[in-house]
Amino acid sequence: MKxxxxxxNLTFTTGAIALSRFSFSQKEIKKVNSKLVILHTNDxxxxxxxxxANHSKFPGMGGVAKRQTIIQKIRRQxxxxxxxxxxxxxxxxxxxxxxxxxxxxxxxxxxxYDASTMGNHDFDIGLEGFLNAKRFANFPFLCANYDFxxxxxKDQTQTFKxxxxxxxxxxxFGIGVELSGLVPNEKFGKTKYxxxxxxxxxxxxxxxxxxxxxxICLSHxxxxxADPLKISDRILAKQTENINLILGGHxxxxxDKPTIETNKxxxxxxxxxxxxxxxxLGRIDIDLERGLFVSKFVEIK
Amino acid sequence: xxxxxxxxLIAGAGLMACSSRLKVQSATNREAVSADTRQDSxxxxxxQPYKDSLDKRMNEVIGNSNNDFIVARPSSNLMNWVADxxxxxxxxxxxxxxxxxxxLNTGGIRSSIGKGNITLGDIxxxxxxxxxxxxxxxxxxxxPEIESYLVKSxxxxxxxxxxxxxxxxxxxxxxxxxxxWVLTSDYLMNGGDKMDFFKKKTNFNSTGKLIRDIxxxxxxxxxxxxxxxxxxxxx
Numbered sequence: 001m002k003x004x005x006x007x008x009n010l011t012f013t014t015g016a017i018a019l020s021r022f023s024f025s026q027k028e029i030k031k032v033n034s035k036l037v038i039l040h041t042n043d044x045x046x047x048x049x050x051x052x053a054n055h056s057k058f059p060g061m062g063g064v065a066k067r068q069t070i071i072q073k074i075r076r077q078x079x080x081x082x083x084x085x086x087x088x089x090x091x092x093x094x095x096x097x098x099x100x101x102x103x104x105x106x107x108x109x110x111x112x113y114d115a116s117t118m119g120n121h122d123f124d125i126g127l128e129g130f131l132n133a134k135r136f137a138n139f140p141f142l143c144a145n146y147d148f149x150x151x152x153x154k155d156q157t158q159t160f161k162x163x164x165x166x167x168x169x170x171x172x173f174g175i176g177v178e179l180s181g182l183v184p185n186e187k188f189g190k191t192k193y194x195x196x197x198x199x200x201x202x203x204x205x206x207x208x209x210x211x212x213x214x215x216i217c218l219s220h221x222x223x224x225x226a227d228p229l230k231i232s233d234r235i236l237a238k239q240t241e242n243i244n245l246i247l248g249g250h251x252x253x254x255x256d257k258p259t260i261e262t263n264k265x266x267x268x269x270x271x272x273x274x275x276x277x278x279x280x281l282g283r284i285d286i287d288l289e290r291g292l293f294v295s296k297f298v299e300i301k
Numbered sequence: 302x303x304x305x306x307x308x309x310l311i312a313g314a315g316l317m318a319c320s321s322r323l324k325v326q327s328a329t330n331r332e333a334v335s336a337d338t339r340q341d342s343x344x345x346x347x348x349q350p351y352k353d354s355l356d357k358r359m360n361e362v363i364g365n366s367n368n369d370f371i372v373a374r375p376s377s378n379l380m381n382w383v384a385d386x387x388x389x390x391x392x393x394x395x396x397x398x399x400x401x402x403x404x405l406n407t408g409g410i411r412s413s414i415g416k417g418n419i420t421l422g423d424i425x426x427x428x429x430x431x432x433x434x435x436x437x438x439x440x441x442x443x444x445p446e447i448e449s450y451l452v453k454s455x456x457x458x459x460x461x462x463x464x465x466x467x468x469x470x471x472x473x474x475x476x477x478x479x480x481x482w483v484l485t486s487d488y489l490m491n492g493g494d495k496m497d498f499f500k501k502k503t504n505f506n507s508t509g510k511l512i513r514d515i516x517x518x519x520x521x522x523x524x525x526x527x528x529x530x531x532x533x534x535x536x
Contacts (some may be wrong), residue, residue: 065340184509
């Protein structure tokens with residue numbers, strides 16, 4: 001029996017808060033399993049332990065063991081959880097400088113991350129350093145616009161991955177920031193940078209043609225910039241088709257609620273980003289039975 | 302504490318023949334997890350051996366000092382030491398075609414060094430940030446802006462130059478010099494601390510080297526910290 005669930009984030013009504021709309025075939029709703037919970041982080045920057053109690057901005061906050069307590073609690077409550085990261089796992093504490101990313105990967109694996117993309121800092125110990133750390137990861141790295149074919153990372157990353165959760169087909173892919181100028185050339189070697197918009201469009205279209213119900217882009221482009229021409233998540237959302245949700249990073253932006261943009265087709269795209277250092281765990285709930293799209297984030301204090 | 306804002310909008314019914322009437326909802330939900338949120342024991346046990354090893358590493362003695370090295374405007378022995386360390390580190394085996402100075406930010410040196418042993422952890426305390434060293438080329442026309450910035454701020458770490466009565470005296474300046482190079486941090490070059498004169502850069506070169514790593518290297522080279530307490534900013 002073929003499941004047919006339509007998610008069409010289409011028209012939006014009025015009002016101060018712009019929102020996505022998901023619609024489901026009425027007949028099929030009953031078959032769909034309740035709720036999909038998308039948990040996400042970005043720019044965790046090797047913040048293994050909580051910030052010190054006397055920290056000026058984030059006293060006692062963050063820390064992966066606390067994050068895991070919250071993730072576990074949510075996993076006990078929710079059947080269908082997708083846990084994603086938008087890059088810059090590395091760099092920020094002596095744990096990284098000392099253990100070269102091994103611990104970060106082990107912990108993310110233990111937390112059950114489903115996928116991540118690479119941020120610019122994930123190149124900080126070179127491609128070889130990343131590859132060494134990646135040996136401790138049991139989840140895929142999704143990088144659609146870094147062409148690693150002439151490097152040692154050839155075949156070590158995927159452009160996208162399709163997950164099946166809650167009766168939905170969920171296509172996830174990753175889009176990275178341009179490395180030139182951000183990362184010393186010798187660190188990324190022969191990595192080729194592909195146009196983020198064009199690549200994102202191609203991959204999203206491909207996922208659409210594979211009948212994905214939900215298409216998620218893990219982006220490390222940054223939320224938005226003063227320079228209107230600099231590619232950001234807001235521009236990515238506006239200039240592409242078929243992406244439903246952008247989980248961003250790089251700019252360390254604390255969003256109180258997700259931003260809604262309108263894509264090229266006139267459909268709504270949700271953008272979320274949750275600061276940095278694992279202070280927050282981003283959470284977006286998709287209530288499949290009622291067609292609700294609920295976003296929230298959990299602060300790890 | 303739970304704060305929840307829910308806005309529910311009813312989307313136009315009958316937009317699509319086969320679709321149900323949809324509610325569209327967005328919510329911001331901050332679940333404040335108190336400072337004593339339990340740490341997951343499985344993860345803590347993965348972390349513990351790394352933490353023990355790291356703590357041990359941070360206690361490693363990498364050098365010593367005969368004096369207290371402190372941060373104090375307009376200039377101080379620690380400000381001079383940090384700027385000199387970067388300058389020396391970056392100019393070993395380098396022949397300079399143009400004048401080169403080092404200019405950092407006082408606020409970026411986060412601690413002092415006490416008399417006695419210096420541990421790796423001490424250097425992490427001085428420089429917790431992940432800033433890297435960059436070489437920035439500036440036209441000489443930007444020098445007055447650097448001068449007024451230094452006068453206004455009251456002093457930043459400098460090497461290979463001095464600010465005397467508001468004028469920058471740079472070693473190696475010649476009459477026909479058109480550009481100088483500045484060793485600084487990526488943070489400052491990219492607009493940190495509003496050093497706007499870096500916007501006029503004509504060229505730059507990222508080393509990718511952490512300032513902290515350079516300081517560690519130089520402590521090891523020196524063994525006992527060489528002190529230079531000269532005032533590099535004078536009225």
